[in-house]
Amino acid sequence: MAALYALAFVGEQDAATPDAAPAAVLEVQHRADAVGDRRVFVSETELTSSGAGGDARQVNRQKFELETMAASTEGVTLRFRLLEASLTDSSAPDLERLLKAWIGVDVVISADSAGRPIAFEDWPAVRDAYAARLGSLGLTKGERDVLVAGLDTLSSEVRLSQLLSDVALLAEMQPRQPLTEGRFEQPVQSAGETSRSGVQSVSRSVDGCGLLLTRSLSAEGPGSAGAADSMKRDTRATLYVTDGWVSEVSRTTTMRVGHERSDEVVRIVRDPPPPCPAA
Incomplete structure (x- = not known):
């Protein structure tokens, strides 16, 4: 399972391959810190697990x-x-x-x-x-x-x-480099017997004050109990582009190791929500 974690972190840093022609480049921070x-x-994290214990x-x-x-x-x-x-x-x-x-x-x-x-x-x-x-x-x-x-x-x-x-x-x-608008897919990659794939999507928010950034990652490798070890992670964030910091983010992670399973759900929001001058 350590290999799956390693692949997860690599996958979140790697550049993805666009599935369409180059689109607009969007700024993520209008003023410096x-x-x-x-x-x-305010954050809430729920972790559940099930298994032999x-x-x-x-x-x-x-x-x-x-x-x-x-x-x-x-x-x-x-x-x-x-x-x-x-x-x-x-x-x-x-x-x-x-x-x-x-x-x-x-x-x-x-x-x-x-x-x-x-x-x-x-x-x-x-x-x-x-x-x-x-x-x-x-x-x-x-x-x-x-x-x-x-x-x-x-x-x-x-x-x-x-x-x-x-x-x-x-x-x-909340990356500090501009993001290319659109959907980007990372083809399946393998390291030994472990494989992973990922998708990233970037778009403007409706009110014009934020960017919507989503990342999905999955990884799978051979298990020791006859079942594959796997991890699936989905993260969605709204970036407040005025200062470049997240205004809301949620992440769900599902891990399977043999016949054991763990699920984690994290949600973080700014309190109060940042104002939107464009609204």
Whole structure:
């Protein structure tokens, strides 16, 4: 299954082959990021799984703020702050308290021009602030020490992916280079026994203030239980072209590994929705 994930990430970066004549090139950002820009997003992630171990379901809701602290042509410095959070997990009911401990903790990161997290500016400060919040929520020093030590054993990349997965999804769907209008297909490609294909579509929104960007990806490889391992992912975003940031994005992912299945649905929206001067 690792091969399917690898192909998924490659597929989202590769250029696709157009199935029609070249069309209009659409701008994705009318003004550059500026220090002091603030955007609030609300996200909901639902993850369900089924298999030999039974069924499980998790629903994660978050409201967070992103502020631009520095900006250049090479990238941006962002401050992430979790404002609200709730989590229900059928197999781990205590997880919500660990998530809520992040509320109010300022996480400053360096990011590329699309907002994709690259590195923590000061991980020790983030870690210590989180530990203090855990204490305020009633965890003992021993419990806090175990959790903090576990975070420290992770690589920076893993910590970023766990804490800022919503930010990474936003960045994935807000490219900084102009997009060609139309539908583009990526023919089936193979790596060993694993194959993948993809489709991208770009169009103007009806109100003229956004671009609609959709990407679909599927990958399949041989499984170990007589059934093929597979992944299918569909992502749809509306880009607010005034500032180049996503105003709404949804992504559905279905994974099959042998006789086990997992489904993830993510939806992120700006709160409030950005205005549309053209409307």
